[in-house]
Amino acid sequence: MLQVPFIRENKAEVIERLSKRNIDAVKMIDAVIVLDEKRRSIQAQLDTVLAESNTISKQIGGLYKSGKVEEANVLKAKTGELKEKSKTLAETLTTVEGELKDLLYQIPNVPHDSVPVGNSEADNEELLRAGDVPKLHEGALPHWELAKKYDIIDFELGNKIAGAGFPVYKGKGARLQRALIAYFLDTNTAAGYTEYQLPHLVNEASGLGTGQLPDKEGQMYHVTEDNLYLIPTAEVPGTNIFRDVIVNESELPISITGYTPCFRREAGSYGAHVRGLNRLHQFDKVEIIRVEHPSKSYKALDGMVNHVKSILEALKLPYRILRLCSGDTSFTAALTYDFEIFSTAQDRWLEVSSVSNFETFQANRLKLRLKNNDGKKELAHTLNGSALALPRILAGILENYQKEDGIHIPEVLQPYTGFAKID
């Protein structure tokens, strides 16, 4: 959520920057300013009425004490009118505040200056391509075939138990999943992130805090009985640790990591591109989250990018880094870098991480503030990224590391898997 004072003071700039997202924000921004003025004017009127009413109440108290009941009753009669007035004003205020909030919920974050203009993923800017694409033997298979051949992932079984998009990992497949989670967590904690285990269901306030609600309501599984949502990413419970929190500047940066399963309804996805592990309703992910001082958040973002890079390099997977274009950058993010690994067997790039700076967009909804060293309060910046999402990493390992005699496990993972080959 953008900050109203920022919108008010930088109206033209906000509209200009939002236009990068192909949004004509003129009407919305004007409406925000009008509603905010209305809000403040009504607030002021209400305050005046309440002030008068408070004064009279105090006088009545004094009169009663000195036994002047008659005079007190005269004043009492006066308060009825004030009460009516304040009630009406308070109702109007609630309405206007609601309208303003609804409107603000509809306005996405303003993209960072470096974000290239574009409509789709085709316009994303490739910044780096690294790692060797292996030459596979004749008859190399895509991961869903490999999964069947070595009996490590059973998609049909998952289908039976839950439905499409809920794979069952077994044997060395299950162990490899566990190894990846442990390896990622160890790597992240070694880099200074504190490990958390977080709830997998969250309440409505948390969904609003990080921006999944109301914008992406249909993408989350909703447990209506208890009004809870299954998390689509650890970003939601992880970032909401800091909802309604004021941190001291000296406590920054805050760096946390956590493994969670992620649940996504993926309404509207279909076809060959969602085959196998490419798109799932339930998958595992290790997330990194940071809370930063605004002056340091972009440096932190670079640090996170380098961290993810180092993991992919350790796994020896061919990858590239993209700077997402305005059309592909999510609603809440100001700047996002995507990591993709190249799957030789599928001959396509697979997204494995998305690292974003949300600046104050989430913090404003979360009311996550920092008290700087001068004692002044301002909104903090939040960031997060995957380090990493499992399914496509697994797909990449299976496909890129396949040899005729089986799938060779990347060296760094072997201490975690306890085996060097799946055959």
Next chain:
RNA sequence: GGAGAAAUGGCAGAGUGGUCGAAUGCGGCAGUCUUGAAAACUGUUGAGGGUCACACCUCCGGGGGUUCGAAUCCCUCUUUCUCCGCCA
């Protein structure tokens, strides 16, 4: 799930209808003292709205009500604790 108790500032904890945004202690911050530190002492220290700045308004778990006036009374929801039941 049943019975009872409770929810107040960073923490602990007073406050049961008016002068309470709220005693006191701890913690935090600043200062005095000290070569420095500790101790001791002094001062200061919640959040939001509003204003150029004040004034002023709101907030004592959430929501609603009674009253001229609510942290205080009533209703309701949530959460926590104790006991019982069930249970990985």
